[in-house]
Amino acid sequence: MSSKHPVIAVTGSSGAGTTTVKRAFENIFRRENLKAALIEGDSLHSLDRAAFRVAADEAAKAGNNTFSHFGPEANHFDKIEETFRKYGETGTCKRRYYIHSDAEAAEQNQHFSRTDLKPGTFTPWEDIEADSDLLLYEGLHGLATDGTYDMAKYVDLGIGVVPVVNLEWIQKIHRDKIERGYSAEATVDTIMRRMPDYIKFIVPQFSRTHINFQRVATVDTSNPFVARDIPTPDESFVVVRFRYPKGVDFPYMLKMIPNSFMSRANTLVVPGGKMSHAMEVILTPIMHDLIEKKKL
Numbered sequence: 001m002s003s004k005h006p007v008i009a010v011t012g013s014s015g016a017g018t019t020t021v022k023r024a025f026e027n028i029f030r031r032e033n034l035k036a037a038l039i040e041g042d043s044l045h046s047l048d049r050a051a052f053r054v055a056a057d058e059a060a061k062a063g064n065n066t067f068s069h070f071g072p073e074a075n076h077f078d079k080i081e082e083t084f085r086k087y088g089e090t091g092t093c094k095r096r097y098y099i100h101s102d103a104e105a106a107e108q109n110q111h112f113s114r115t116d117l118k119p120g121t122f123t124p125w126e127d128i129e130a131d132s133d134l135l136l137y138e139g140l141h142g143l144a145t146d147g148t149y150d151m152a153k154y155v156d157l158g159i160g161v162v163p164v165v166n167l168e169w170i171q172k173i174h175r176d177k178i179e180r181g182y183s184a185e186a187t188v189d190t191i192m193r194r195m196p197d198y199i200k201f202i203v204p205q206f207s208r209t210h211i212n213f214q215r216v217a218t219v220d221t222s223n224p225f226v227a228r229d230i231p232t233p234d235e236s237f238v239v240v241r242f243r244y245p246k247g248v249d250f251p252y253m254l255k256m257i258p259n260s261f262m263s264r265a266n267t268l269v270v271p272g273g274k275m276s277h278a279m280e281v282i283l284t285p286i287m288h289d290l291i292e293k294k295k296l
Contacts, residue, residue, distance in 0.1 A: 003293040005091040006134045007084050007154055009142025011041075011209070012161035013202050014069075014194075015172025021159055021213065022138045024279035028287055037132040039083060041139010042098035044076045045069060049120025068190075070140060070197035077149040080141055084154035087128075087135045097123045134290065143205040152208045157286060160209035167217050167231065169224040188225055213279065214239040215272060236272030239263070240282065249285070256281045 008025070012018040029036050047055055052074060059067035067073065087093040099105050099119050109117050117123060128135075143152040143160075152158060163171065169191060176182040176190075206212055215238050217231040242248050245266035253268060254260050257278045260270040270278040 003156075003290075003296065005088050006156040006290045006294070007088055008134060008136045008157045008159070009084075009151065009155045010136070010138045010159045010161065011140065011142030011144075011205050013140065013168060013172075013198065015175050016161045016163055016168055017171065017215065018138050018161045020276060021161055021279060022136070024276055024283060025136055027280060028284050032284075032287060032291070034133045034287070034291070035129070035131065036134050036136045037087070037093075037095070037128040039093075039095055039135060039137040039139075040097060041080075041137065041141060042100075043096050043122065044080050044083075044139070044141075045074055045098065046076045047074050048098075048122060066193055066196045068194040068197045070194045070201055072146045072201070075141060077141065077144065077146055077151075080137075080144075080151050081149040081154065084135070084137070084151055088154050088156075091132065092130075093128055093135070094125045095128050096125045099123065133294070140202065141205075143208045144201050145204075146201070152205075156290065158205075158209040158211075159283075160206040160212040162206050162212055163215040164217070164221075166221040166224040167215060167236075170221060170227045170230055173224065173227075174230050184225065210243050211282065212239075212241045213275070214241070215275070233272040233275060238270050238272055238275045238278065240268040240270065240278065242266045242268075253278075253281055 010018050010021045010025070025036070028034070045052070052069070055074070056067045059065075069075070083093045083095075097104070097108060099108055099117060099121055101119055105117050105119050108123050109115055112124060141151060143155060143158045145151065162168075172191070173184050173187045176187045177184065215236050217236045219231050219235045221227060221231065243266070250262060250268065254262070257268075257270050257274055260268060260274070260278070263269050268278075268282075
């Protein structure tokens with residue numbers, strides 16, 4: 001961990017909603033005039049799209065039907081830890097991007113003056129921008145460990161995004177259908193294949209985060225595989241758990257977030273429609289503290 005070069009990790013499962021927290025941070029960075037270096041978790045997979053499919057097929061032929069992007073076999077856990085450690089020590093690190101779409105491919109080909117970068121592949125490694133104020137990671141493994149590599153020991157602020165599991169599955173099924181064209185059946189197969197790695201490598205992170213945001217639906221999600229739509233923010237509450245509640249100004253938060261309440265001494269509950277607002281209210285003072293520590 002580093003006061004001079006803070007590392008923030010936003011972590012959550014596929015479809016959990018980590019992008020919402022990332023956007024909240026981006027709003028804070030813009031208001032506070034902070035320059036953040038962004039690292040996408042997908043960029044630290046160890047296999048591109050074609051190579052992953054080959055590896056998954058070979059694993060299945062060998063009797064392993066649980067090979068997934070959630071486990072260390074498909075990720076550079078060593079590079080995630082190295083990225084966090086090096087940035088904390090020096091304020092610099094290497095970065096690349098995973099290309100999801102044709103639009104991203106066109107953008108990256110222009111950036112690198114190339115024509116061969118395609119969806120499902122990685123860009124070349126390059127240095128991050130100089131003189132950044134902090135590093136923001138968003139992805140699957142921001143606080144993961146496999147017994148050899150341990151991301152959390154280099155993270156100054158860890159944020160978990162954890163909808164209750166049925167809601168998480170509903171969000172993933174609908175996102176994969178709309179954004180990636182996958183059938184519900186294909187997404188369910190993926191969920192089942194990932195389950196052992198989900199339990200082993202994703203879930204334990206949420207006991208290591210500093211703050212967790214967990215969305216809980218107030219409508220029936222008992223069978224997520226037949227849900228016709230995603231519960232709206234107004235059809236949910238967000239449970240916010242603080243690992244270290246000492247020094248947290250809960251009266252201020254209760255005043256600033258309408259209709260919020262405390263359910264435990266370390267837990268704030270806010271209306272789902274106020275989730276983004278609540279994130280900014282909660283995270284802005286923490287960002288102030290991190291930046292003040294940089295100046296010492």
